[in-house]
Amino acid sequence: MRTSLSANDSTLPEGALPEQVRATSRGRNPASAVGNTPVLWIDDQNAAPGRGFWAKLEGFNPGGMKDRPALHMISRARQRGDLAPGARIVESTSGTLGLGLALAGIVYGHPVTVVTDPGLEPIVHRMLAAHGARVELVTTSHPRGGWQQARRERVQQLLAEEPGAYCPDQYNNPDNVAAYKPLALELIDQLGQVDVLVCSVGTGGHSAGVSRVLREHFPQLKVVGVDTVGSTIFGQPARPRLMRGLGSSIYPRNVDYGGFDEVHWVSPAEAVWTCRRLAASHHATGGWSVGAVALVAGWLARTGPAGSRIAAIFPDGPHRYFDTVYNDDYCAAQGLLDQAPAAEPDVIAESGDRVVERWTRCARVAIPSEVRA
Incomplete structure (x- = not known):
């Protein structure tokens, strides 16, 4: 099933654009094309009927979510x-x-x-x-x-x-965090209720900015962060990272560790498989972050409480990844082709228990010692 919703096309949510731009938001300024992005229902083919999640398609912005x-x-x-x-x-x-x-x-x-x-x-x-x-x-x-x-x-x-x-x-x-208030308000307008928010984590801006606003309306909101293997953000050792747009080799102060209920790490091969499956099944896909987020959101839809409304942020579209994620030669050279993810994530109790190599979940999000210092 595919259903598309968008916010009101004639007006933008309060705060959607800077004041200097909002006055010309009928198309006389290029910034008027930013915001008011649609959501799309993504059903999981391995789940019971009616189970799925809503994808917020930030690739509809001229350059993406940022x-x-x-x-x-x-x-x-x-x-x-x-x-x-x-x-x-x-x-x-x-x-x-x-x-x-x-x-x-x-x-x-x-x-x-x-x-x-x-x-x-x-x-x-x-x-x-x-x-x-x-x-x-x-x-x-x-x-x-x-x-x-x-x-x-x-x-x-x-x-x-x-x-x-x-x-x-x-x-x-902190302005990076505050910038995402309009995105949160759009989700409220489009979905009415949000029980679970799934976000990739890089600078920490959109996960913190969207979740803080949503929690003002939905105090029981569950927030799930999605990182890449090789990223230091949640306490793993820094290693070379193939995926761009999520993960980090430093510790951004905008990451709101206390705001996450759990974190998942995803590998490049798992993200590629999910991106391509999304493209074939829903004609809506994106890059590394989208694949990683969709993999986790689909699992939450299959295994979480029936009726939970899950919102997953898709930061961009597929176009910049034509020569990586969607290039068979590139993916074959990197060993990324035809590696379907496991049905369930691996599980660790603490983020530093071991170095993760594939999709892995940790339900205890702690502040890394380097950040506390």
């Missing part, structure tokens, strides 16, 4: 005076936020430099350049903090070289 925080962070920085008119925006990104910042630069009149790494897909690199952004590529990974820390150090160098330049710092900026 258009929302990009516009909000830049709007707030301008309001506070942290970002002067015409000053340069400089930020580290694996791709999606860069597209959002390119949009914000066009909307507010700022040059944009994004610092990324060799894992950036060529199509995203070219689109960033087409949208007017300058792309800086770091070529050496940091020995402890990986590509993310290498990118952040290059950002600091660029800021020092250009007085007045501004870094939104998506990993630690």
